[in-house]
Amino acid sequence: MHEWALADAVIQTAVEVAQRESLKKITSIKMSLGELQEIEREFFDTALNELMKTHGDLFSKTKINIKTIKTRFKCRACGHQWKLSDTEKTLDEETRESIHFIPEVAHVFIRCPKCKSPDFDIVEGRGIGIDSIVGEK
Amino acid sequence: MHEWALADAVIQTAVEVAQRESLKKITSIKMSLGELQEIEREFFDTALNELMKTHGDLFSKTKINIKTIKTRFKCRACGHQWKLSDTEKTLDEETRESIHFIPEVAHVFIRCPKCKSPDFDIVEGRGIGIDSIVGEK
Amino acid sequence: MKDPRLSVIEKRLKNIGKIIAVSGGKGGIGKSVTSSLLSLALSKKGYNVGLLDLDLTSPSDHVVLGIKDVAPTEKEGIIPPTVNGVQFMSVVFYTNENPTPLRGEEVSNAIKEILCITRWNNLDFLIIDMPPGIGDELFDTIELFQGAEFLLLSTSSKIVFETVKKLLLLLQELNVPILGIVENMKHYDNGYIKNMCKKHHAPFLGEIWFDKNFENAVGNINKIMDTQLFKDIDGVAENIV
Amino acid sequence: MKDPRLSVIEKRLKNIGKIIAVSGGKGGIGKSVTSSLLSLALSKKGYNVGLLDLDLTSPSDHVVLGIKDVAPTEKEGIIPPTVNGVQFMSVVFYTNENPTPLRGEEVSNAIKEILCITRWNNLDFLIIDMPPGIGDELFDTIELFQGAEFLLLSTSSKIVFETVKKLLLLLQELNVPILGIVENMKHYDNGYIKNMCKKHHAPFLGEIWFDKNFENAVGNINKIMDTQLFKDIDGVAENIV
Numbered sequence: 034m035h036e037w038a039l040a041d042a043v044i045q046t047a048v049e050v051a052q053r054e055s056l057k058k059i060t061s062i063k064m065s066l067g068e069l070q071e072i073e074r075e076f077f078d079t080a081l082n083e084l085m086k087t088h089g090d091l092f093s094k095t096k097i098n099i100k101t102i103k104t105r106f107k108c109r110a111c112g113h114q115w116k117l118s119d120t121e122k123t124l125d126e127e128t129r130e131s132i133h134f135i136p137e138v139a140h141v142f143i144r145c146p147k148c149k150s151p152d153f154d155i156v157e158g159r160g161i162g163i164d165s166i167v168g169e170k
Numbered sequence: 171m172h173e174w175a176l177a178d179a180v181i182q183t184a185v186e187v188a189q190r191e192s193l194k195k196i197t198s199i200k201m202s203l204g205e206l207q208e209i210e211r212e213f214f215d216t217a218l219n220e221l222m223k224t225h226g227d228l229f230s231k232t233k234i235n236i237k238t239i240k241t242r243f244k245c246r247a248c249g250h251q252w253k254l255s256d257t258e259k260t261l262d263e264e265t266r267e268s269i270h271f272i273p274e275v276a277h278v279f280i281r282c283p284k285c286k287s288p289d290f291d292i293v294e295g296r297g298i299g300i301d302s303i304v305g306e307k
Numbered sequence: 308m309k310d311p312r313l314s315v316i317e318k319r320l321k322n323i324g325k326i327i328a329v330s331g332g333k334g335g336i337g338k339s340v341t342s343s344l345l346s347l348a349l350s351k352k353g354y355n356v357g358l359l360d361l362d363l364t365s366p367s368d369h370v371v372l373g374i375k376d377v378a379p380t381e382k383e384g385i386i387p388p389t390v391n392g393v394q395f396m397s398v399v400f401y402t403n404e405n406p407t408p409l410r411g412e413e414v415s416n417a418i419k420e421i422l423c424i425t426r427w428n429n430l431d432f433l434i435i436d437m438p439p440g441i442g443d444e445l446f447d448t449i450e451l452f453q454g455a456e457f458l459l460l461s462t463s464s465k466i467v468f469e470t471v472k473k474l475l476l477l478l479q480e481l482n483v484p485i486l487g488i489v490e491n492m493k494h495y496d497n498g499y500i501k502n503m504c505k506k507h508h509a510p511f512l513g514e515i516w517f518d519k520n521f522e523n524a525v526g527n528i529n530k531i532m533d534t535q536l537f538k539d540i541d542g543v544a545e546n547i548v
Numbered sequence: 549m550k551d552p553r554l555s556v557i558e559k560r561l562k563n564i565g566k567i568i569a570v571s572g573g574k575g576g577i578g579k580s581v582t583s584s585l586l587s588l589a590l591s592k593k594g595y596n597v598g599l600l601d602l603d604l605t606s607p608s609d610h611v612v613l614g615i616k617d618v619a620p621t622e623k624e625g626i627i628p629p630t631v632n633g634v635q636f637m638s639v640v641f642y643t644n645e646n647p648t649p650l651r652g653e654e655v656s657n658a659i660k661e662i663l664c665i666t667r668w669n670n671l672d673f674l675i676i677d678m679p680p681g682i683g684d685e686l687f688d689t690i691e692l693f694q695g696a697e698f699l700l701l702s703t704s705s706k707i708v709f710e711t712v713k714k715l716l717l718l719l720q721e722l723n724v725p726i727l728g729i730v731e732n733m734k735h736y737d738n739g740y741i742k743n744m745c746k747k748h749h750a751p752f753l754g755e756i757w758f759d760k761n762f763e764n765a766v767g768n769i770n771k772i773m774d775t776q777l778f779k780d781i782d783g784v785a786e787n788i789v
């Protein structure tokens with residue numbers, strides 16, 4: 034349910050774009066959700082819809098396009114690259130919940146499958162990214 | 171004259187590539203030098219040539235291609251981007267010498283021209299980069 | 308494209324009166340003890356107080372205050388628990404006391420996430436316990452907590468003040484509001500920090516004596532409030548409100 | 549493509565016997581004082597010793613040892629000056645005591661540059677003075693100084709040891725060599741750190757009492773060598789050689 038706060042961030046960003054570019058309507062938001070954060074789509078979508086209603090007509094014809102990005106890690110110690118699904122089985126429910134709130138907590142619980150280092154980059158698929166926000170004047 | 175240590179790093183990298191890929195000759199090294207570090211080309215070239223001689227035939231027909239990259243900064247506080255030449259006049263000889271040794275020292279002496287923050291990224295043109303090393307078996 | 312989290316951070320902080328970043332650039336000068344006890348002291352005076360432990364790789368406030376068996380609740384974000392009258396947020400709720408190895412870039416990312424999702428009560432004061440160093444957390448605090456005022460700690464040692472001074476000079480250069488300097492862990496009165504405050508035009512906010520009995524009170528609120536250390540910090544609180 | 553600097557770092561360190569990273573995860577536990585005095589103590593015993601201040605945003609070793617008016621010489625890289633028998637390298641030679649604000653990524657870059665260009669003498673020991681935190685410098689030290697052994701400091705305080713413990717657990721998990729733990733700034737003898745060493749299977753390397761006279765000796769080698777603190781650290785040195 035903390036998905037609401039994240040949806041709020043997206044809508045707030047769109048509102049700022051509208052103000053800066055003097056847009057009357059936001060017609061499209063293209064965004065991506067990183068697999069690592071395991072955002073509940075149902076809660077997230079509901080939150081987006083509720084939040085859009087609080088801005089008059091601005092979002093009355095907004096198309097939101099959300100794609101999911103698989104998570105890729107790269108070890109800084111040995112260079113090995115891997116996917117979340119390669120390490121996922123070792124994570125229990127509570128750990129996944131912690132990563133859900135703060136994805137960087139991954140460094141506490143995930144290790145490079147090759148050299149066991151916690152010193153890796155989350156190359157992609159971390160959290161929320163906005164690809165484009167388009168509107169009309 | 172500390173250029174020698176940097177040239178050493180380049181040659182050493184080429185030697186490693188040769189070993190890993192079982193190359194008999196290194197035919198080409200393409201690299202770039204960031205403007206920020208102000209590497210003396212004369213010292214650097216001499217060092218490269220001297221160092222190459224210490225590896226038998228490995229570098230007997232190496233073509234080295236060096237391009238210089240202008241330095242670009244981007245402020246993390248306000249987003250402003252600028253070039254080294256925009257701030258350069260404010261740097262005295264001693265400061266430039268310090269940056270020559272450790273380019274990150276730029277954060278001590280350079281500020282964002284727009285918002286005065288030291289919190290900027292050196293987007294490109296920091297120091298030595300290797301673009302490609304090619305050889306034959 | 309802009310990080311969407313940055314667009315809501317201001318909104319999340321808008322019901323907060325004064326934000327105080329307890330800092331000093333240096334470690335081991337009592338930032339965590341002071342942040343924790345200052346929050347308590349302000350809360351006892353009747354203010355609504357929040358405490359944010361921003362030392363993500365070595366959070367300590369929960370150890371100082373003996374906070375355990377509580378967790379944030381999830382509601383349109385997360386609502387930090389209120390313990391002993393202080394609303395408390397720390398990464399420790401998600402790391403479970405495990406080592407938390409994070410490079411600066413990840414620290415910075417985690418801070419933005421925390422600020423994006425945390426819903427503070429209406430607060431008179433938010434106390435931020437800063438990590439040592441002049442790096443990611445300092446920049447993020449200056450850039451994300453607009454208007455935060457810095458309370459710097461120093462001990463009476465030259466080695467320590469040399470580092471504190473660097474932070475002070477930097478904050479002054481950047482026109483960041485400086486509440487003042489508190490001298491901590493005093494073993495003797497040599498006037499050094501008071502003089503340095505004059506020299507560098509920074510308010511002297513008070514002094515906290517080294518309290519050898521404090522260690523026995525760590526983790527126990529009732530014992531803490533009986534210590535000389537708490538009384539000294541209460542004196543600092545008086546200078547702030 | 550690979551960072552070319554990484555290819556020569558091993559070569560630059562190859563004439564060094566033992567590398568000791570003085571650490572603890574926590575600030576203010578005496579890493580800089582211990583690193584500095586340990587270097588001196590080992591040098592007095594006749595060893596060739598180097599000291600590298602890796603706390604780039606708050607370097608302190610030059611303050612402890614009173615090092616000024618010296619600089620590295622430039623010769624096929626840079627050769628750190630030898631002061632009081634110890635070859636000494638610090639970013640302070642290039643920052644001139646100015647505040648040095650660096651995010652972790654830049655710290656990491658600067659460390660690689662320093663290691664790439666610094667030409668050490670043939671050393672029996674290189675002592676690395678680590679910054680606090682479990683971040684960039686720790687990872688870089690583990691990855692770049694292959695074989696470095698960690699000497700962890702802690703005070704007798706639970707707040708401090710909770711952080712030291714996290715670093716200890718992480719190093720043990722990563723199979724990084726641990727020289728042992730030194731208890732510093734002792735005000736009393738409560739056996740806490742000795743017990744923790746047993747519990748966590750780490751060698752106890754010795755103890756250093758809180759020396760209220762040390763502050764007066766800061767920056768003056770002759771005075772330093774007369775302090776109880778130096779004698780205590782000399783005892784630690786005996787346990788290392």
Ligand SMILES: Nc1ncnc2c1ncn2[C@@H]1O[C@H](COP(=O)(O)OP(=O)(O)O)[C@@H](O)[C@H]1O
Binds near residue numbers: 335341515518705
């Ligand atoms: N005034 C004081 N009297 C006694 N001990 C103190 C005092 N201030 C801090 N300490 C102790 O010093 C150590 C470091 O304090 P801490 O708050 O963790 O510092 P920091 O957060 O700056 O690293 C802890 O063991 C703490 O209990």
Ligand SMILES: Nc1ncnc2c1ncn2[C@@H]1O[C@H](COP(=O)(O)OP(=O)(O)O)[C@@H](O)[C@H]1O
Binds near residue numbers: 760
């Ligand atoms: N055994 C000791 N006795 C007295 N003062 C000490 C002792 N060890 C450290 N100090 C003092 O404690 C402060 C912090 O020490 P420092 O070496 O800078 O810690 P760190 O490098 O871990 O941050 C300094 O003022 C130093 O002089």
Ligand SMILES: [Mg+2]
Binds near residue numbers: 034071073133
């Ligand atoms: Mg969930």
Ligand SMILES: [Mg+2]
Binds near residue numbers: 210
């Ligand atoms: Mg030059």
Ligand SMILES: [Mg+2]
Binds near residue numbers: 339
């Ligand atoms: Mg602390």
Ligand SMILES: [Mg+2]
Binds near residue numbers: 579580603677
């Ligand atoms: Mg130190």
Ligand code: NI
Binds near residue numbers: 034036381
């Ligand atoms: Ni949630």
Ligand code: NI
Binds near residue numbers: 171172173270622
């Ligand atoms: Ni040079």
Ligand SMILES: [Zn+2]
Binds near residue numbers: 108110
């Ligand atoms: Zn790895």
Ligand SMILES: [Zn+2]
Binds near residue numbers: 246
């Ligand atoms: Zn700027």
